[in-house]
Amino acid sequence: MNYLDELENKTIYIIREAYARFRNMSLLWSIGKDSTSLLWIARKAFFGNIPFPVIHIDTSFKFKEIYEFRSKYGKEWNLNLIISKNKKALKEGISPEKGKFECCDALKTEALKQTLGEFNFKALLLAIRRDEHGIRAKERYFSPRGIDFKWNYKDQPAELWDLYKSQLEAEQHIRIHPMLHWTELDIWKYIRREKIPIVNLYFAKNGKRYRSIGCKTCCLPVDSNANTTRKIIKELEITKISERNGRAQDKENSYTMQKLRSLGYM
Amino acid sequence: MRKDVLKIVVIGHVDHGKSTLIGRLLLDTDSLPDEKITEIKRICKELGKETELAYLVDQLKEEREHAITIDTTQIFFKTHRRNYVIIDAPGHVEFIKNMLTGASLAEAAILMIDVQEGVMEQTRRHAYLINFLGLNRVIVVFNKMDLIDYKKERFDKVKTELLKFLGNLKIKPFFLIPVSAKEGTNLSKKSQKMNWYKGPTLLKALDSLKLNTNIVKRPLRFPIQDIYEINGEKIIVGRIASGMVKQGQEVVLCPSFKGTRINSIRVFGKRNKTKAKAGESIGLTFNRPLFVKRGEVVAQKETPPKLTNRFKGNIFWMSDKPLYINKTITLRCAAQKVECGVEKIEKRIDPSRLETIQVNAKELKRNEIGIVVLKTKKMIVMERFNFIEELGRFILEQQNQVCAGGIITEKLLA
Numbered sequence: 001m002n003y004l005d006e007l008e009n010k011t012i013y014i015i016r017e018a019y020a021r022f023r024n025m026s027l028l029w030s031i032g033k034d035s036t037s038l039l040w041i042a043r044k045a046f047f048g049n050i051p052f053p054v055i056h057i058d059t060s061f062k063f064k065e066i067y068e069f070r071s072k073y074g075k076e077w078n079l080n081l082i083i084s085k086n087k088k089a090l091k092e093g094i095s096p097e098k099g100k101f102e103c104c105d106a107l108k109t110e111a112l113k114q115t116l117g118e119f120n121f122k123a124l125l126l127a128i129r130r131d132e133h134g135i136r137a138k139e140r141y142f143s144p145r146g147i148d149f150k151w152n153y154k155d156q157p158a159e160l161w162d163l164y165k166s167q168l169e170a171e172q173h174i175r176i177h178p179m180l181h182w183t184e185l186d187i188w189k190y191i192r193r194e195k196i197p198i199v200n201l202y203f204a205k206n207g208k209r210y211r212s213i214g215c216k217t218c219c220l221p222v223d224s225n226a227n228t229t230r231k232i233i234k235e236l237e238i239t240k241i242s243e244r245n246g247r248a249q250d251k252e253n254s255y256t257m258q259k260l261r262s263l264g265y266m
Numbered sequence: 267m268r269k270d271v272l273k274i275v276v277i278g279h280v281d282h283g284k285s286t287l288i289g290r291l292l293l294d295t296d297s298l299p300d301e302k303i304t305e306i307k308r309i310c311k312e313l314g315k316e317t318e319l320a321y322l323v324d325q326l327k328e329e330r331e332h333a334i335t336i337d338t339t340q341i342f343f344k345t346h347r348r349n350y351v352i353i354d355a356p357g358h359v360e361f362i363k364n365m366l367t368g369a370s371l372a373e374a375a376i377l378m379i380d381v382q383e384g385v386m387e388q389t390r391r392h393a394y395l396i397n398f399l400g401l402n403r404v405i406v407v408f409n410k411m412d413l414i415d416y417k418k419e420r421f422d423k424v425k426t427e428l429l430k431f432l433g434n435l436k437i438k439p440f441f442l443i444p445v446s447a448k449e450g451t452n453l454s455k456k457s458q459k460m461n462w463y464k465g466p467t468l469l470k471a472l473d474s475l476k477l478n479t480n481i482v483k484r485p486l487r488f489p490i491q492d493i494y495e496i497n498g499e500k501i502i503v504g505r506i507a508s509g510m511v512k513q514g515q516e517v518v519l520c521p522s523f524k525g526t527r528i529n530s531i532r533v534f535g536k537r538n539k540t541k542a543k544a545g546e547s548i549g550l551t552f553n554r555p556l557f558v559k560r561g562e563v564v565a566q567k568e569t570p571p572k573l574t575n576r577f578k579g580n581i582f583w584m585s586d587k588p589l590y591i592n593k594t595i596t597l598r599c600a601a602q603k604v605e606c607g608v609e610k611i612e613k614r615i616d617p618s619r620l621e622t623i624q625v626n627a628k629e630l631k632r633n634e635i636g637i638v639v640l641k642t643k644k645m646i647v648m649e650r651f652n653f654i655e656e657l658g659r660f661i662l663e664q665q666n667q668v669c670a671g672g673i674i675t676e677k678l679l680a
Contacts, residue, residue: 001545003271003349012547013491013505020492020560020601044534045503047496047549131342140367158363158584160370160661160671163598167666181351183342240300 004190007182008041013162014141014178015045015125019052021166022123022174026082027054028112031066032213033198034127037187038179040196042125043077053080055115055124059107060090061215069199082119086111096217101260109264113149116173123174131183132243135258143175144168149264184211184243185236192229203227211243270477275353275369277396278378279388283409287378287447288341288352294454295469297343347473362391362633363584366671369396374403374475376468381408381444384424385431387619394617397435398580398635400651400659400673404432405471406439412446416459441471481544484508484654485569486517487647489600490562494549501532501549502558506542507600507656509566511550513540516567519558521645525567527553561602563647563657571657573645574677576609581636581672582617585664589630595669599660602646606662610639639678650674 001009018025027042027050029035042050056070074081086094089106096103116124130137140156142164157165168174182190191198201210208221209232222241226232257265276284292298341352353368369375375396379389396404406428414420421444432439444463445452451460453468466474486509494501511517515528531539532549542548550564565571583589589608597606614627615635623634630636651658651673662670 001543006271006545009505009545009547016491016503016547045547046494047501047532047534049496137341156364156367158668158671159367160668161659162656163659163661163668163671165666165668166598166603167663169666240296240298 004186004193007186008044008190010181011038011041011178012045014164014176015042017162017164018123018125018142018176018178019045023052024121025052025123025125025176026119026121027052027125028127029054029056029079030127030214031056031062031069031199032127033187033191033202034129034179034182036198037182037190037196038125038127039077039079040194041178049078050080053082053119055082055084055112057084057108057111057115059103059111059215060085061096061107061217063199063201063213063216063219065199065201066213069197073197082115084111084115086114096215100218104260104265105263109149109260113264121173122168123176125176125178127179128177129182129184129187130180133257135261136180139175139177139180140165141177141180143177144172145175145264146172151262151264153258153262185233188229188233188236192233202232204231271349271351272374272472272475272477273351273353273372274374274376274472275372275396275401276376276378277365277369277392279380279383279386279392282378282380282383282386282389283447284378285354287376287407287409287445287453288354290447290450290453291352291469292341292343294450295343295345345469345473350472362395363668365392366395366399366582366584369399369401370671372396372401373477374405374472375401377404377406377439378409379406379424379428380410381414381420381424382410385427389428390431390619391617393432393435393437394635395582397437398582398617398673399671400655402437403475404437404439405441405443405468406432407447407468408442408444409447411444411451411460412449416444416446416451416457418460418462440475441465443468443471481508481655482510484544485571486511486515486564486566487571487649487654487657488550488564489602489647489656490558490560490564491601492560493558499551500555500558501551502564503547503549504564504601505547506544508544508654510541510543511548511564517552517564518567518570519556520563520565520571520647521573522562523570524556526556529553561600563600563602565647571647571649572677574648575642575645575680576639576678577648577674578612578637578639578676578678579660579672579674581630581638581662581670583630583632583634583636583670585667585669586632587664587669588632589636589662589669591628596663597640597642597660598663599646599648600656604642604644604646606640606642608636608638609641611636612639613637638672645680648674648677650677 029039086107094103094106128136140159201213203209204224204227209224210221213219226235278284343350353372408421425442443452451457487507488504489507490502491504513528518525529551531542533539592607594605594607597604611627611630613622614624614630616623617635649657658674660672661668
């Protein structure tokens with residue numbers, strides 16, 4: 001078995017463990033490369049048809065390419081798609097200009113809370129990876145959240161071997177991170193091997209490409225001529241710039257990510 | 267070309283330099299983004315401190331402010347030989363469950379020891395715990411050689427002390443390396459300052475470790491995770507814990523011992539798959555319909571497991587509420603979940619002093635190790651840890667909380 005197979009097999013194992021315990025669950029699809037890979041593997045885990053809904057948290061500030069991709073593959077992969085929007089906050093005119101922390105918190109974390117409340121999901125699959133950010137490296141595969149969504153990073157449950165947390169206290173939900181052990185490079189090698197369709201913003205146009213995508217307002221492209229998966233892999237093998245370099249929220253304050261995450265951010 | 271990946275855990279007493287070592291390895295293997303280095307410099311300046319390599323690793327705010335590691339974290343680096351995942355584990359006693367979480371994923375361990383301080387409480391406890399988790403690839407790194415002028419005498423003294431202790435645990439380290447994590451000596455390159463040291467650098471030592479692959483040669487054990495009904499067809503899903511499965515193979519389901527045959531092996535996107543081996547997440551269909559449920563184990567007809575409801579094991583207790591003998595708790599092993607009770611606590615051990623606190627104890631307290639006899643209410647499939655890891659390790663739960671992890675050392679008569 002090669003390394004990518006090992007990663008994939010473990011991810012399938014975790015997805016199936018999650019489903020075995022929490023039938024009432026959902027997958028969070030940002031339509032970026034990681035969650036699209038997770039979706040791809042989830043389809044494999046369930047032999048082509050994911051038996052639970054897929055949530056897209058829509059801040060309404062996303063790139064148009066993301067919306068196009070969503071509508072195309074939502075149909076092609078037969079997804080039961082839930083679009084999660086914090087309509088109230090949007091009506092009140094919240095936007096990144098009025099503070100990135102507040103914007104992320106309202107349009108992502110708060111929107112997700114509303115959707116979770118509405119559908120009463122007990123478990124959420126998320127495609128975060130340990131190599132993305134030091135705070136994410138501390139995560140568990142099965143990471144419980146309280147009713148207020150808070151991540152109690154100071155007192156996380158033990159997680160031994162592949163024996164994941166199976167029971168929840170009432171009012172809790174659990175974040176499940178089946179891609180935690182993948183790196184950015186692994187993801188691209190896997191996308192190339194599997195020929196996974198991916199939003200074209202990742203591929204260089206006029207000397208620029210996005211390494212990480214989210215809201216149009218808070219993502220900047222990096223200098224690059226990599227316009228194929230092969231070239232992206234080559235680029236990543238030598239780069240010394242970190243993946244989320246183009247993301248605004250990580251930079252503003254060294255602890256913003258930790259603060260956001262402890263409040264329930266992804 | 268494919269490189270393998272080795273997961274290593276870094277353990278040792280608090281302040282013996284675990285996070286600094288990791289920071290240095292990242293720097294020396296050129297695994298750090300430039301902006302990360304700039305960020306660390308800036309944060310250190312903000313906090314009014316000297317640039318501290320450990321900050322790369324200690325990401326959580328509290329950790330930076332108090333200069334300790336609270337939770338386990340994972341970091342990636344590579345050499346020409348292979349890729350590495352380093353698991354940094356906290357040294358403080360309050361965070362021991364986080365240390366175990368990290369260490370349970372590792373395939374090798376770097377045990378760090380400060381040559382000035384020598385063997386400390388946490389050195390002993392961690393060594394005991396990795397041994398307990400079944401990790402036997404251990405490299406010992408004697409850190410802070412720069413603070414003792416790189417003198418061999420002190421190194422030898424601490425080495426003797428440590429080897430005596432490790433000998434009691436039957437741990438034989440693969441390498442014993444004197445280093446300075448701060449200066450970078452003997453990590454990726456040697457230095458004239460320690461020309462008395464003839465062994466490899468840490469990176470060379472790591473590159474020389476071999477991975478274990480004999481699990482495929484063990485008898486087939488396929489713990490059933492779930493049963494999916496797809497287009498009217500029942501697909502049994504799971505990950506092969508050991509051995510191989512082949513189309514047409516005669517199998518039994520345990521513990522019921524109902525027999526059937528493998529009709530097909532299902533992997534989405536792969537047609538005509540005729541065999542699969544340990545580590546693969548697959549689906550199976552059987553020749554005749556059987557009532558199957560999660561937790562059962564598929565084995566080859568000729569090599570079925572011997573069922574058991576009593577076994578001896580080592581457990582590490584993590585909960586504030588003590589473990590009492592004969593109290594009903596939940597045991598989980600692979601996909602099996604059963605009620606059980608501890609029949610006997612043969613020994614109650616303090617892992618830092620390696621002392622038996624009590625023989626035939628009635629209870630086990632937080633951060634203590636027990637050599638226990640467990641009895642499950644139902645017959646289950648279990649194996650000795652040294653034989654099939656996945657069926658030889660278990661956790662104990664009480665009120666939905668993980669209270670203990672353990673490994674099976676011996677199957678006993680019912």
